[in-house]
Every structure is written in structure tokens, then in C-alpha cells.
Amino acid sequence: MADKKKKPTRVNARLPRGFVDRDAADLRAQDAMLATIRRVYETYGFEPVETPMFEYTDALGKFLPDADRPNEGVFSLMDDDEAWMSLRYDLTAPLARYVAENYETLPKPYRSYRVGHVFRNEKPGPGRFRQFMQFDADIVGAPNVSADAEMAMMMADTMEALGIPRGQYVIRVNNRKVLDAVLEAVDLGGEENVGKRLTVLRALDKLDKFGVDGVVALLSVKGRRDESGDHTPGAGLDDEQITTLLNIIGWNEPNSGAKSSANDALTVANLKDALIAAGVSDTGADELNDINSMVAAAGYDDGRVRIDPSVVRGLEYYTGPVFEAELLFDVVNEKGQKVQFGSVGGGGRYDGLVSRFMSQPVPATGFSIGVSRLMTALKNLGRLEAAERPGPVVVTVMDRDRMADYQAMAAKLRAALNTDADGNPTAEPVPVEVFQGNPKQFGKQLQYADRRNAPVVIIQGGDEKAAGKVQVKDLIEGKKIAETIEDNAEWREARAGQELVDEADMVAAVRAILARHAGQA
Template structure:
């Protein structure tokens, strides 16, 4: 066969695939997120914080000194060059963009400036179980106050947010430490290199996720992901000697075990232990006194039982300069395979007095707290605090007669005008059965049907309103039951078209349904 006679090749079909570390979200999950965000917003506004939004992209150099300094700054963040060859990056968190916003609008903002914002953040990191490259955070920050009272307020507000989301007191803890105290430990151990100390901080920050033996490796020569040399990826360690490692582990203790550490039986005991450990350090002592004030204010506000001073909290980011805090869930549960689940931290923050100062060239104190909405939502779903049922769909107006589309559209418009979610069936109306199946898949509360008989009824136009929830319940009942016929009549009623809205509302009230 000649080339001219050959059939043209079909173009290759594009394979639908989701990039690693990202996730699609359906209606139920989106509805749960919306409810969580609204709950957190109400708490933050109760504390006097106001909303602000910043864009997803920032100039890369504005995102913070914790980013690498290299020709292509694309490690840890997603970066590209714009048309004037400036590097811009998707935001890594919501704090660095806020620092840029405050610096740019400094003279017009009230000080202290109290704001909140939520949105997606992006991290160019290796994805893993529960570790995504895109996730949502909800932040609140106070810029312009150096008082530990501002830090204490963040801790108390974090506690209120957890309880508003349905996590009772005693099922979470707000753990607080101070970078200044850790700097006192650094002084005592003679660790001069900032880079080495940052590696130490990031190693300690993993203490609630890894066994203490792995933390010791990260403080020393480094750690192989597979546990043995040559297996998995290698993480370079801080290179501390045995004596330094021993002292640091002795201070932070083992968060997974109630062993010896600076942690005491209560906040007063922990603060006393810390004060003794850093007695010869001016900055360390200053940090301890700030923690003492935070603990005192939390106790005075009625939060003493849920705000705990904890020497193991460090937070991994470089820009923290004072108090740091994390919210940890204490609830225990199992995953879908019956394995025990430990939630760990679902939020955190701290004081970052140098971040705004980079733009201003003058001291600008600031502190903030961030809830990991995506992570917390996963935890709340697992413990049954979030409704995972399919989102309620709209009332579906079916198409019985194709030439009467305008009549059906008027019904839809009337329902919508009464704040009832409604849609006109826009598929092939040939089969009423297919339309009812569609309404079931949409999780519609009811469907509206009007044929020519109903339209031309001698008593005036009628509609059939079919209660899909009640219909599903009837399908599971014994048809010989006394109440079956009565309930069957309720499941499908013919009512005057003028009473359409009232009938839909009756069905919604019967099942206690709404679209909120």
C-alpha cells in the first residue's frame, strides 16, 4: 500500500494525570473547608483582627532570608522569571508576604497592626504521606508590639480556635518555648555558625515526628531515610560533637517519652528548670522571663491548663526571634486500616522581629500564629468532627415536555428568587428515569415534575414534587408495614404550582436540610 493510501494516524490521547504532591477536592471537602475558615474567622475577629489579602506571587527576595541564594532560586519554593527578568515565587507561607505588605504601607497602617488572612501556600519539597506541595493556612499577626502579651494573646486565640472547631479543652495543647532560651543553650555549647545552628533547630523541630535516635543523627553526622547508609535520601547533620548533642537532648528531652529534660511537672517547674540551665546567659535569661510572663497571662485569662511551656518547641524557620508556639492535638484514633494515628502539630507561629525590619531598616516587632487548615481538616475528618457526607445538591426541575423549556425555567427562577438552590435539567430529557438518576447523583433533596396533565389540570396548573430522601428511606422498608402507604404518599405529592416553594420548604424542614 502506498503512503498516499495509508490511513492517517490518530493523535495520541493525552493521559490525564495529577502532578505529585497535589490533590483534587470535591464538594464535601470544599464545604468543610469553608465552614472551618468561617469558624476561625469569627474567632480572629472577636480578638479585633481585620482581614487583608496578599497575592500568591511575591518577588523571591521578599520571601525571607531562609531561602537559598543561588542563580535559580527554585529550591523550597516554585519560582520563575517575569518579563523584566525579575525572579518571582509562589508564596511559601503567609507571613513573609505580610511583612512586605506592612513595610510597603507602613505609614498608613495603625500600629500595632492586627490582621488575618487565609489562602494556599506552595512548597517545592518532596511530597509524601500527608505532605503536600499545596496546602491552606489561616494566619493572624500583630505587627508593632514587642510585648509578650501579644504572644500570650496568640496562644489564647489559638486555644479558642481549636475549641470553636469542636476540639474540647484537654484534647489539645498550645506548647510554648522561646528562641532566646535556645540561644542561651547555643552560647553555652559554643556553636558560632548560624548555618550550623539553623540545622540544629530544624533537627529539634522533627523531634515529635522521628525517634530520638534519628534526632541524634541529625544533630551529628546526618541521617539516611532508610535507616542504613546508602538507603534512601541522606540529610546532612549539624555536625555537633557528642557532648553538645548530649546537652541539647538533655534540655529538650524526648517529646515521645516523659524522660528527663527541662520540662517540669507544670509551667512553674519548667520555667525554674530553664532559668537554671541558662543562668549564665543574658539572652537566655531574658527569654525565660518572657515565657514566665506568657504563662502568667495565660493563667490569668483562664488558659493555664492548655498553654504549656515546652523546651522541645523550636519551629524550623530561620526568621523566628523570640517566643515560638505550636498547637498539638492529643486525641488518639486509628486510620482506615486500623493503625494508630498521631496528629502532631496542626498550627504554630512565633515572634519574628526581624522580618519587617529587612524592608524598613529599623526595628519592627511582630508576632503571629498560623493554623494549618488542610492538616487540621484531615485530622478533624479522621476523628469525626467534620461532616464527610456529600454536599447537599440543588432542587432539580425536570424536563417532561421539550417544547416547554421556558415554563420549567420560570420554576427554576422562582425557586432561586426564594433563596432555594435549584437547577434545570440540561441533559438529554428523553428519559425521565435518567433525569431522576441524575438528581440522585447530585444529592438533590427533591425533584419537580410537570407534564401536560399537570399543566392543564382543571383546578389549575399542578406540579409533582418527589421527595428523594423519603423515597430512599421507603426503598429500605418492609412494604407490609402499616405506615408504608402514608409515607409513600408523602414521598410524592401533587400540589398547585403556586404552592411549589412552600412544598420544597416543607421537604427541607422534614429532613432538617439547608445549603449552609
């Protein structure tokens, strides 16, 4: 008996875990948000640059994100020359490589901004994705903390340009030199403790997520166990080390982690005294004092930019001031609890990153906005509603053999509706399309136009063509009229919103309908 032919296996349509699909409304809202950020960055003299999504893995070096998956937290593959390449996990390391390769031709300092997707090979979870977008701005070749102060002020300007009211955000500033000094005070200095220092910094960086108690568990010998039972090993500090660390950065004080202070100058002075008392460097406190003075002189000391020793950035490449843009309004989390929205971006000084590729020191500072997280915040505030765009003008198909005629009509409309009286392109495009589905049932074409939110459809059958006429149907007006008509015969007689015009007057008739509804909007 002959074998029956096997049916082809149907592929299961499924979205990879940790990735998301996004529709037109989301993408248009994102475009509007990115345009606003871009405008602010450009007012500060930054210009765009683009680097590829893949870099050679050794260019990323040891500066990799938290990893609970293989490949050190990045997606990697081997090139045909047996060199390892990885998808970028941020936009900073690729910039460092770009600057090193083009150092002689770039203006110094070099101001640039970049926007694009980055990738993390991590276990996905609620709000944790393997692909997300960042928008960075960096100054390479600026050694003075004036550049860091400018970064903080630019972030404040960005928040307000996006419609986040003053008082509902804060740009918090700390200094990695302060954190390094604190770690030295608890006997974690020296090359032999590099790995342990990074573990401690990553634990401190979880304050917003886990609170002081959760951070203490991550710093301890026992580690932290979450609600699901998963265990994160601790950094191995003893009680005395943990207490000293938290005392110096102020987390053991009342309202620790509140991220505000009545007097930033006093905060810096107290921090400086604590560092001196611990017998470690107070250079970081001096730099914070300089930043505070510059911020105050520019008028940003009204709560927009604050000095806050609780700020920690987990990546090891930071060498000086670090920043965090935090939103202060409440949202409801997945447990139904009210919590502050938290961080939407951060950055800092990374004077050693570009120097890895060169034989000379290259100072740099930068800031990265988490685009998806910021979009979520703006939606919560009701500030991310892109203007609704009308759908396309749809040229319907009455006769398959006359597709050339319909395409000619669409081309004429497309050219006329997308230029002004002087022949210049209009600010917003007016889409025009020929129906490309099965034209057998005309009602299906009108259903399609309705689903596409089309304001107008063009109809020309054989009789209209012979008479040099075209039907122009106003779908928006037709819907209004339809609401007042109950009888089908009356509906057919009314031909709601539909008019017969000469072919030569088709563009004018469509323009009149679009203008009328634009005025009503």
C-alpha cells in the same frame, strides 16, 4: 500510498504528584471549620487581609523552608521584566511585604488574619503535599511578650471552639532566645555559623517525627539514614556539643519530649539556672517567665498553655517566643502503630522580618494553623461532619421546545424558596435547577435527581401544561413508600410521593415537602 491520518493523541488524565482533589463534602466541612476559626480570631480584634499567591523572590529572602528539590524549596518563574517571582511558601513573608508597603496607613499595632494556599517545591510523600492551606493571625508593631501570651491563649480558644476537649490539646511555648543561647553554649554563635545554626534548629524541630535518637543522628557528623535508605547529612556536631545542647533544653531527662511539666515556673527557673551555668544569656528564660505569669493570670495555666523548652520552630526568622499547638490523642499511623497526632500549628515572634524592607525595627508575632492537618485531626475526633445539605429541587424536561417554560418555573421556585416572608435571604440556600442532560429518557432524569440527593422533582408534560397543572414528586417519601411495595403495577398505581397541583400552588407544595423533611431531620 497516502499517509493515513494520525489519530489525535489522547491526554492522560492524571493528578500532579503532591497535590489533591477535594469534593463538595470536604470543602463544606472546611468552610465550617474556617468560619469557627475566623470567629475566634475576630473576638480578639483581628481583621482579614489578602495577599497574592506570587511574590518577588527577593521579598522571600533567605527565609525559605527545608529544600530537597531545586529552586530552594519554592516554585519560581521569571516575569517578562526578567524579575524572579515565586509562589508563596507561607503567609508570613507576604504579610511582612504588605505591612512595609502600607506602613503609614495601617493602625499600629496591626492585627490581621489571612487564609490561603501555600506551596512547597519538595519531594511529596505520605502526608506531605506541595500545596496546602494555612490560616494565620499576626500582630505587627507589638514589642511586648504580652502579645505572644495572647497568641497562645487565642490558639487554646480556637482548639476548644473547634470541639477539641480540654486535655486533648496543649499550646506549648518556648523562646528562640533560649535556643540561640544554647547554640552559643556549644560554640555555634556568630555570623560565620548562621547556616550551621539553621541546620541544627531544623534537626531539633524533627523531635516529634524522629524522636531523640533520630535528632541526635541529624545533629551528628554521620547524619541519618531512613528506612528507604535515603541519607540526610548531619549538622556536624561532636558528642560533647550534642550532650550539652540536649542537657540544657532537658531532652536527656526522663520522659524528655513529654511536653508537660508539673510546674511551669519551676521549668523556667531550672532553664534559667542552666543558661547562667553555661555562661550565656538568660533573657529568653525571663521572657518565658513573663508569659507564664500572664497565662496564669488569665486562667490558662490549667494545662492549656505550657512552657516547654523542647519546642523548636525551624525557620530562622523567629527571634523570640515560639509556639506549637499539639493534639494529644492517639491515632494509628501507616505502620499500624499508635502515635500521638502531634502538631497542627505553630508560630512565634519575628521582629526582623518586616524590618528587612524598612529603615526601622518593626516587632511582630504570629501563629499559623495547618488547615488540612487540623481537618484530619477533627475527622479523627468525629468533630468535622458538616451538616448534610439536601440536593437541588430539579425541574425535569418533558418537551425540549418548552425549555423557556421550565426555566421560568425554576426562576420562580428559586426566588420564592430563598427568601423569607419579609423578602430577606434565607440562612441556607435552597438550590433549584433545570435538568440539562439529554431529556429523551425520563427515567434517566429521575436517576440523576436521586444521585443528586434531590428532595423534590417538578414534572410538567404537555397535558399538565394545557390544564394549568404541575406534578410535584416527593422523592424522599417516594423511597419510603417504595420499600413497602413489591409489585410493579401497584407501584405505578401508587405514584409514590407524587401529587398533581395547580401551577399557582407549586411553590406552596414544594415548601410543604421541604418543611416536612426538615422537621423529620
